[in-house]
Amino acid sequence: MASAEGRKAADGAERDSRRGPMGSLGRRLGAVGDAVMIRHTLFSLPFALSAILLETAGRPPAAKLLWIVAAAFGARNAANALNRLIDHEIDGKNPRTAGRALPSGSLSRRELWLFAGAMAALLVLGAAMLNPLCLALLPAAAILVFGYSYTKRFTWLCHFWLGVTCSAATMGAFLGISGAFQLRYFPLVGGVALWVAGFDIIYAIQDIAFDRAQGLRSVPARFGARGARLIAAACHIAALAGMASVFLFWPEAGAATAVALAACAVLLAAEHVIALGGTERHIRIAAYGINEIIPILFLIGVALDQYLI
Numbered sequence: 041m042a043s044a045e046g047r048k049a050a051d052g053a054e055r056d057s058r059r060g061p062m063g064s065l066g067r068r069l070g071a072v073g074d075a076v077m078i079r080h081t082l083f084s085l086p087f088a089l090s091a092i093l094l095e096t097a098g099r100p101p102a103a104k105l106l107w108i109v110a111a112a113f114g115a116r117n118a119a120n121a122l123n124r125l126i127d128h129e130i131d132g133k134n135p136r137t138a139g140r141a142l143p144s145g146s147l148s149r150r151e152l153w154l155f156a157g158a159m160a161a162l163l164v165l166g167a168a169m170l171n172p173l174c175l176a177l178l179p180a181a182a183i184l185v186f187g188y189s190y191t192k193r194f195t196w197l198c199h200f201w202l203g204v205t206c207s208a209a210t211m212g213a214f215l216g217i218s219g220a221f222q223l224r225y226f227p228l229v230g231g232v233a234l235w236v237a238g239f240d241i242i243y244a245i246q247d248i249a250f251d252r253a254q255g256l257r258s259v260p261a262r263f264g265a266r267g268a269r270l271i272a273a274a275c276h277i278a279a280l281a282g283m284a285s286v287f288l289f290w291p292e293a294g295a296a297t298a299v300a301l302a303a304c305a306v307l308l309a310a311e312h313v314i315a316l317g318g319t320e321r322h323i324r325i326a327a328y329g330i331n332e333i334i335p336i337l338f339l340i341g342v343a344l345d346q347y348l349i
Contacts, residue, residue: 077120084206086335087232088112088213090342091225094290095217098346104170108216111166111174112209118159119185119205121152126189134250136320167212171219174212184208192251196262199244203237224289231282235334238275238308241268242315243327269312276308283338292345300341304334 092100092108124131124142132143141147163181167174184205191198207229214225244251244258245268251261260268283301286293307330315326 083236083331083335084116084209084232085109085112086339087207087228088209090335090339091210091213091228092217093339093342093346094286094292095214097292098343100217104216107166107169108213109166111163111170111212111216114159114162114164114166115181115185115209115212116206118156118163119188121156121159122186123189125149125152125156130254130256133254134247136246136250170216173215173219177212177215181208181212192256192258194257196257196259198257199237199240199259200233202240203233203235206236207233224285227282227285227289229282231279231285234275234282235279235331238272238279239311239327239331241272241275242311243323244268245315245318246320246323265318269315273312276312280305280308286342293342294345296344296348297338297341300337300344303337307334307337 131137211229245260311326311330
């Protein structure tokens with residue numbers, strides 16, 4: 041796989057030589073985007089937007105909306121860039137990940153560090169433009185973002201650390217609007233955290249043998265595939281309960297949100313069934329493909345209740 045990536049990089053470089061500097065820049069930016077999987081911002085951003093709509097009854101101040109989105113985008117992509125940098129050596133040893141941008145040589149560490157720095161600066165700027173609480177919480181955000189990649193080296197609870205890190209975008213959206221912690225925020229934020237932890241556990245099933253051989257910690261490595269599936273299912277049942285808490289705390293959540301939540305439940309059930317296939321393709325569809333849809337469905341349900349129903 042690594043050699044294929046190398047040939048792809050060489051082909052890209054040859055095309056760039058014909059296209060000039062702009063072609064080279066475009067290819068490098070594309071390589072960075074692929075490395076950090078920018079499209080997976082869909083995992084956290086729609087829940088953050090849902091939080092904004094719930095807390096403002098569908099009338100968010102434009103400036104706050106802009107800075108919350110900027111901060112969430114920056115935090116998520118800084119986190120993934122750091123993950124790739126910290127796990128560079130591990131990824132190179134794992135046959136499944138050896139073709140990634142850094143191990144294959146299609147992207148340099150310097151380029152990814154520059155991107156991580158730019159995204160971190162975007163996070164800081166967004167938080168500073170929101171309110172003093174968001175700015176004061178940046179050290180906690182840094183611990184979550186930077187610490188995740190190291191957790192798998194000493195605890196199988198790493199999936200839950202990732203869940204908390206991703207759910208910080210939802211909490212950050214609430215805090216960006218209100219400027220203060222409210223108890224009603226925590227059930228939804230906890231639901232998002234458990235949703236992420238659940239599908240990350242499913243994703244880690246494919247690396248059981250490698251993680252055990254390298255001394256890395258994960259739920260599948262600790263409890264086996266069957267135990268991991270049961271824990272992931274429990275996480276997703278609890279996640280649905282957390283998401284359903286919106287009906288208790290926000291009267292605007294109504295029929296459309298209920299339909300969306302029911303659809304999310306069906307998709308989560310399908311995710312666990314598909315994951316039973318056990319192949320990399322099955323796991324990728326279950327852990328990535330389906331979970332890119334769930335937060336969008338939830339956002340659509342919340343938005344419909346705010347604006348149409």
